[in-house]
Amino acid sequence: MQARLAAKDIACRRGDRLLFRGVSCALAPGEALHVAGANGIGKSSLIRILAGLLRPFAGDVTRNGGIGLLDERPALDPQASLQAALGFWAALDGTKPMALTEHADALGLYNLFDVPVRYLSTGQTKRAALARLLGQGVPIWLLDEPLNGLDTRGVALVEELVAHHLTNGGIAVIASHQRFTAPAATLTLAEFAA
Amino acid sequence: MIGALLRRDLAVLLPGGRRGGSLLPLLFFLAVAMLYPFAVGPEPELLARTGGGVIWVAALLAAILPLERLVSADLEAGVFDQLHLRGVSEELAMASRLLAHWLAFAPLLLLAALPAATLLNLPSETLRTLLLGLLAGTPGLAAIGVAIAALTASLRGGAALSGLMVIPLAVPILIFGAGSLARPDGSGLALTAAISLGLCAVAPFAAGAAIRAAREG
Numbered sequence: 001m002q003a004r005l006a007a008k009d010i011a012c013r014r015g016d017r018l019l020f021r022g023v024s025c026a027l028a029p030g031e032a033l034h035v036a037g038a039n040g041i042g043k044s045s046l047i048r049i050l051a052g053l054l055r056p057f058a059g060d061v062t063r064n065g066g067i068g069l070l071d072e073r074p075a076l077d078p079q080a081s082l083q084a085a086l087g088f089w090a091a092l093d094g095t096k097p098m099a100l101t102e103h104a105d106a107l108g109l110y111n112l113f114d115v116p117v118r119y120l121s122t123g124q125t126k127r128a129a130l131a132r133l134l135g136q137g138v139p140i141w142l143l144d145e146p147l148n149g150l151d152t153r154g155v156a157l158v159e160e161l162v163a164h165h166l167t168n169g170g171i172a173v174i175a176s177h178q179r180f181t182a183p184a185a186t187l188t189l190a191e192f193a194a
Numbered sequence: 195m196i197g198a199l200l201r202r203d204l205a206v207l208l209p210g211g212r213r214g215g216s217l218l219p220l221l222f223f224l225a226v227a228m229l230y231p232f233a234v235g236p237e238p239e240l241l242a243r244t245g246g247g248v249i250w251v252a253a254l255l256a257a258i259l260p261l262e263r264l265v266s267a268d269l270e271a272g273v274f275d276q277l278h279l280r281g282v283s284e285e286l287a288m289a290s291r292l293l294a295h296w297l298a299f300a301p302l303l304l305l306a307a308l309p310a311a312t313l314l315n316l317p318s319e320t321l322r323t324l325l326l327g328l329l330a331g332t333p334g335l336a337a338i339g340v341a342i343a344a345l346t347a348s349l350r351g352g353a354a355l356s357g358l359m360v361i362p363l364a365v366p367i368l369i370f371g372a373g374s375l376a377r378p379d380g381s382g383l384a385l386t387a388a389i390s391l392g393l394c395a396v397a398p399f400a401a402g403a404a405i406r407a408a409r410e411g
Contacts, residue, residue, distance in 0.1 A: 067279045075273045
């Protein structure tokens with residue numbers, strides 16, 4: 001089955017406020033979308049709607065393929081060691097221990113495996129969440145501000161990972177107010193503000 | 195998948211587990227049993243007559259203590275979102291949480307009921323009924339706890355509120371559970387078990403719906 005992510009005429013309401021309306025997109029394997037816009041314009045809400053975690057006020061979303069979400073919440077037990085915290089998701093996702101080690105190595109986390117997650121810095125936690133996403137092995141990546149808290153090398157790493165994911169037939173939606181160097185179409189959310 | 199979920203929940207919730215402090219409800223429970231004779235006097239008949247009820251009240255309050263971090267920490271960390279994306283329903287996650295919560299406090303509570311019963315001079319017949327009653331009633335207490343913890347997880351100051359909300363819902367368990375001590379037949383135990391079963395069946399759905407509602411909020 002080919003991975004696909006399509007949204008049609010999405011509108012989003014938070015509280016009494018209509019954030020945006022008429023947002024449509026269609027992504028085939030190897031395609032990426034950069035959702036740009038200022039703070040509070042609804043980038044995160046759009047990502048959560050695409051993920052199916054938030055009901056759109058109008059419109060619908062079609063998803064073909066597993067969804068991986070990376071947002072500001074790492075979903076790793078703060079008290080557990082990094083290895084145990086990632087190990088839980090690896091067990092759920094059926095990631096092989098070898099692959100987990102490889103991902104951690106690629107993200108520069110391997111020598112942090114024994115460190116409790118709460119001692120990790122912001123950037124290290126972000127890298128750990130990326131390791132979780134890689135281990136999930138799903139075609140559709142939804143990245144909400146993936147560059148926050150990362151140093152320049154981390155930023156380059158994320159861009160590299162996304163590019164690699166795309167060449168392997170993956171799909172990526174990146175919501176970020178920062179510049180993102182990847183072969184991606186840009187959707188400026190401000191044009192759809194209600 | 196259920197195995198991995200339950201293993202993590204247990205690692206988090208068991209005494210000495212990652213969120214720590216789980217032995218506190220137990221010590222609290224024992225402290226009540228220890229303080230009661232000081233407060234009402236040491237007459238053996240009085241203690242034997244009222245001690246079972248005191249242990250029930252202590253058990254109920256001890257079940258409230260772990261509620262604070264039962265659900266809210268994972269909700270904040272986005273664990274339920276990630277589980278949802280992996281096809282793990284909120285109901286399943288909550289059922290696993292319910293089982294882990296019960297395993298983390300009830301077996302130790304039953305063990306602690308033995309020294310507590312000695313402190314309160316309970317006859318062995320009463321102790322037997324008490325243990326059976328706690329075995330039947332604690333799953334219900336755990337179910338109420340999980341549902342309430344999920345409902346209040348996204349609220350500020352939810353911990354204090356959840357304690358208050360558990361108490362009225364736990365009254366039927368307390369009435370039939372503690373009431374079984376005064377009746378020679380097993381009807382009180384049967385009713386306690388029936389209430390517990392009903393609550394355990396409903397709680398994962400109520401808690402799951404609460405998690406989904408918190409996501410929309």
